[in-house]
Amino acid sequence: MAKGNPLQEQLLKAGLVKKSKVAEVAREQHKARHGKGPAEQSEIQREAERARAEKAERDRTLAAERKATARIAELRAQARQIIQDKKVQRAGDIEYRFTAGGAIRTLLVNEDLRKLLSSGALVIAQVDDRYELLPRVAGDKVRERDASMIVLDHGKEAGAAPASATSEDDAYYAQFQVPDDLVW
The missing domain is CATH 1.20.5 (Single alpha-helices involved in coiled-coils or other helix-helix interfaces)
Structure with a gap:
């Protein structure tokens, strides 16, 4: 109901x-x-x-x-x-010039440091407004963390041209001899 x-x-x-x-x-x-x-x-x-x-x-x-x-x-x-x-302590009175940020920079180094830089055993890193020399191993560690801090590294060329253009260029420029002790 x-x-x-x-x-x-x-x-x-x-x-x-x-x-x-x-x-x-x-x-x-x-x-x-x-x-x-x-x-x-x-x-x-x-x-x-x-x-x-x-x-x-x-x-x-x-x-x-x-x-x-x-x-x-x-x-x-x-x-x-x-x-x-x-960082590697810099010493010497030889001017080592390199480009960074579109300008030519200069570091004073000795003959041993200059040879290590040109062979690629040392790299140049930028911290704030100063430049420091680093061994290659340390440079690679820095590059892994922040590649923009590495300013100069002769061991690894950044932005290399394609292989075919490089081999043609190398063949052409092989006829010109460049002195080993050239400092610019």
Whole structure:
């Protein structure tokens, strides 16, 4: 029997409606009252969930950028420390000239250091506004962390031309002799 609806009870007693019909109408009324509420609420929930997902994605992106920036700073600090620890003391009165940042720079070195630089056993690294000489092994470690700090490395030529152009150029320039002791 229907609970709390006196009209339905009277209709049932009078025999005008069947019990199954009353139950069906009660279910339909219940669906009508409660059916629309969750649909609107689910739309709001979907909107809120989408906003949460967008915020989470932005947070992940910002965290990744911060992490990458911190990693770059850490690698630069490691490279600076390697340069500080492994630098070769310069001594001498021979000017060794090289290009850095589009300008010609000069370091005073002795004959042994000049030979090591020209053979590629030493490299020149830049820290702030000063230049330091490093052994090749230390130079390679610095290059792994921050390649922009290595200014001069005769052992590894950066930006070499394609092999075919290099071999043609080498064949042409082989006819010109360059003195070994040339200092520019």
